[in-house]
Amino acid sequence: MDKYYTITELTREFGVSTRTLRFYEDEGLIHPERRGRTRFFRATDRHLIKEILRGRRIGFSISEIREIIQMYKEPPGEAGQLRLMMKRLEDKRAELIQKRRDIEETLEEMSNVEEACLTRLAEIGVGT
Amino acid sequence: MDKYYTITELTREFGVSTRTLRFYEDEGLIHPERRGRTRFFRATDRHLIKEILRGRRIGFSISEIREIIQMYKEPPGEAGQLRLMMKRLEDKRAELIQKRRDIEETLEEMSNVEEACLTRLAEIGVGT
DNA sequence: ATCGACATTTACGTAAAAGTCAATGCGTAC
DNA sequence: GTACGCATTGACTTTTACGTAAATGTCGAT
Structure with a gap:
């Protein structure tokens, strides 16, 4: 299937504003695709958003969340x-x-x- | 005994700045006594500070903390x-x-x- | 009396995490 | 074809919880 989510779908699902999701994109936490100027979110973005919001509830700052996401992605080599x-x-x-x-x-x-x-x-x- | 604590004693004990404690006083969370212009903290203030900092760690805002403290003090009558x-x-x-x-x-x-x-x-x- | 350590007040500054507003684009239902 | 709804961008604003600087006071020790 590989479903796409629109930004408003996700704002409704998670109870956040579009501003917030765009902010997370600006901060490099998520990377929705683009068709023209419109964002299309994949399952992976959706999952990331979940993690971000969980981190937020716990009280992590954006940069801490960024750090954590980084950790999942690539345990460094050295x-x-x-x-x-x-x-x-x-x-x-x-x-x-x-x-x-x-x-x-x-x-x-x-x-x-x-x-x-x-x-x-x-x-x-x-x-x- | 009824010990008094100076502001710096408390900042050292709790790892916060004098600014922070004065801020909490401004916010009406604590009420240290005064001799001249100098603050003298009682055990009750010290205990309140503990509660405030715990609330802070949990992620409560100042006004939420204020509300909580209020609850302890006086369960309303009506x-x-x-x-x-x-x-x-x-x-x-x-x-x-x-x-x-x-x-x-x-x-x-x-x-x-x-x-x-x-x-x-x-x-x-x-x-x- | 002066020095250092600690205290005070007032006022302005700041970082994080969005909120809000205005101008504009894009598609589609009528 | 135009009006409408959703999307986008950028700029400006807001709130919270203190930080920081400046100018001064107090007090014990030297």
């Missing part, structure tokens, strides 16, 4: 480069693990607050 | 407010859970890349 890349991976991993811990702590606290709300509601509700 | 608050909590919770999933997926992919790196290093290493 040993020094490889070691450096693994070091960076380690750092990112630590960061993500910290972030996950932060999220879990926050989720717990939110549960507490929610419970307090429920109790309060019950108290008030009684008198209604 | 039923409608309470329900609204719980709705917002639900939304945030969903967001955080999505974020956690994103992180987990990313961690897995990073493991893959890392493994690929190791294999590659081994291949190269053989010829060294």
